[in-house]
Amino acid sequence: MDSFANTNHVTEDLPTTLKFVTSTDVDECKENPCEHGRCENKDGGYNCTCSPGWTGHDCENDVDECKENPCKHGRCENKDGGYNCTCSTGWTGQNCQNDVDECKKNPCEHGRCVNKVGGYNCTCSPGWTGHDCENDVDECKKNPCEHGQCVNEDGGYNCTCPPGWTGHDCQNDVDECKGNPMACKNGRCVNKDGRYKCTCLPEWTGQNCQNDVDECKDNPCKHGRCENKDGGYSCICSSGWTGQNCQNDADECKDNPCKHGQCVNKDGGYKCACSPGWTGHDCENDADECKDNPCKHGRCVNKDGGYNCICSPGWTGQNCQNDVDECNENPCKHGRCENKDGGYKCTCSPGWTGHDCENDVDECKENPCKQGICANKDGGYNCNCSPGWIGHDCENDVNECKENPCKHGRCVNKDGGYNCVCSPGWTGQDCKNDDIDECITNPCQHGRCMNKDGGFNCKCDSGWAGQKCQQDINECAGIPCRHGHCENKDGGYKCICLRGWTGSNCRNDINECVEIPCKHGRCVNKDGGYMCNCDPGWTGKNCQQGGGKSLCYMGFPAAAKALAKAETELGPTMSFFLD
Known part of the structure; x- marks a missing residue:
């Protein structure tokens, strides 16, 4: 027969031997039907109160929390009865809701760290780049040195400037004309980019206008030195030459000058072919290993099997070939240092002097005004020139040659006056005296001399030619x-x-x-x-x-x-x- 839970009445269909049946409720919770929850017994059944993350009649089904996207900044992974969040870089917390402050670990190697939501940014110091400012910027790729060589350094660069340029990027031209009175000694200095140029006064030449012009520039003396004279010239012949114009070769071999060798006569001298083991102009010296002078800037000391070089100050290296750069020590106190072969030179700032620009300048002590009175000024001086002189230092004489005082010759201006270099055949202070009879000295070697104004002509004998009939006709x-x-x-x-x-x-x-x-x-x-x-x-x-x-x-x-x-x-x- 069937049983009925919770039934408390008389069944009329039952046999008359049974009047009623009484039934008791079953406690299903004893069997723990709720897999992931708490069981509550009910009349005729039970209810399950599920733990978080579970659902179903018996709490047997896992809840997929990831459907609600609980992870704010990360990836959700469902678990039995819950979930895990794998946070993106820069986030933390159970639901990846908290921003990580990466700047606490000082990730920026050469710069300032700025925290951002979910990350950080580095503001790099000058000369650095990269996400964490870890890479040095090679500034030399942009050629910042205008006139020099760029050397890259960590966080910056240096420019090695050539002579004539200065500045951080070698962009400034050095004005060699300032504070350098010896640059153009007798002329006007014109500064150029990286150099300078001298415009010389008349009768001066050379890179710095330091050389006087030789009046004997026509060089009548073939092999000798010309000495100018009023109305002519004299020849001081070089060794090995003779004759009026030093045109005749002397035979030096007659005197047997070669001590240990054979003499060979040459035009204007001689040459010795030395016997083995002898050297020198006259074969008088024994062979010396130092004769080739291997020490560029120093003294050679001969040694058995070699040599040693004792270098002059400012030079180094095995053969004294390397210049010492004294400017690395910054010797110039108030000025610019310029390295030189074997030393250095200080170009002082205005108002300073001394080998290392350590002394203040009183310019008037050096008497810079050649023909005038000096008045010292702050950072310089002024010259009040005497009559007849001009120029910054009263160094320029008035040029009397502009009036052409020399009648038959060339005018050479001098300090306070002038000299006349007369044309051949003329004499006197202004080259205006009567003509000289050159025929008195018999200049025509094979012919007859005829005097002319300012010179002479030669009528040559048969078989001869040339200005002085000195050349034989073939x-x-x-x-x-x-x-x-x-x-x-x-x-x-x-x-x-x-x-x-x-x-x-x-x-x-x-x-x-x-x-x-x-x-x-x-x-x-x-x-x-x-x-x-x-x-x-x-x-x-x-x-x-x-x-x-x-x-x-x-x-x-x-x-x-x-x-x-x-x-x-x-x-x-x-x-x-x-x-």
Whole structure:
């Protein structure tokens, strides 16, 4: 029969032996039906109160919390009865809702850290780049040094400037003309980009206008030194030369100057071909290893198997070839340091002086005003020039040569006056005296001298030419010897005639027939020689061979007659002899 829970009434259909049945409620919670929750028994059943993350009648189904996207800044992973959040970089917290402050760990190596929502930014210091300012910027790629070499450094760069440029980027030209009175000693200094140029006063030359112009610039002395004189010049000949114009070579080998060798005379000197083991101009010195001077800026000390260099101050290296850069120590207190070969030079700021620009300048102590009175000023000075002088330092003389005072010559301006360099043949202070008779000194070597105003002319003898008739004419160039060899002579020539010719120019034929060279025949004279027509029975150049019987004597008169006819027409080239 069936059982009925919670039933408390009489069933009328039951047998009459049973009046009623009483039933008790079953407690299902004893079997723990709720898998993930709390069981509550009910009349005729039970209810499950599920733990968080579970659902279903018996709390048997896991709740997928990820459907609601609980992770604010990350990835949700569902779990039985819950979930986990894997946060994105820069976030933290159960639901990735809290921003991480990355700046606490100082991630920016060379810069300032700024925290951001979900991350951070680095504001890099100058010269650095990268996400964490960890990379040095190579500023040299943009060529910041205008006139120099760029050297990259951590967080910046340095410029190595060449001479004539300065500034952080070598962008400033050095004005060599300032504070450097020796730059253009006798002229005007013009500054240029990276250099300077001197515009020299008249009669001065050289890079710094330091050289006086030599008035003997025409150089009449071939091998010697010219000394200008009023109305002429004198030659002081170099060793090995002689003559009025130092044009004649001296034979030094006559005095046997070579101690251990053979002397070879040269124009203006001599050369010694030294015997093995000897050296020197006169072969007087034994060989020295230091003779090639390997030490560029120092003294060579010969050693067995080598040498040592004792370097001069400011130089270093095995051969003293490397300059010491003294400017690295910043020796110039108030000025700019310029490295020099073997030392350095300070270009002082205005108002400072001394080797290292350590002393204040009183410019007037040096008397900079050449022809005037100095008035010292703060950072400089002024010159009040005496009459007749101009220029910043009263250094420029008034040029009297503008008035052309020299009548027959060249004017050279001098301090406080002028000098006249007279043209050849003139003399006097202003080169205006009467003409000099140059013929008195007999300048024409092979001819007659004729005086002219301001000079002379030479009428040369036959066979001579040149301004002073000093050059022999080579008559052989015109081939004067028609039948012979020409030999040039001083002032003339000589013909050596070929055989058969005679005369001064070998133009006359010699008549060899006068000597009767043909022994047995007739002589015919020719240009430069002769020919023999031999008698019958004779032959040879001079008809000296033969003497046998002819065809006529042997009874062949017809043949003899034909032979005679052939000799008449062709010459004595066909003679026959029969014994």
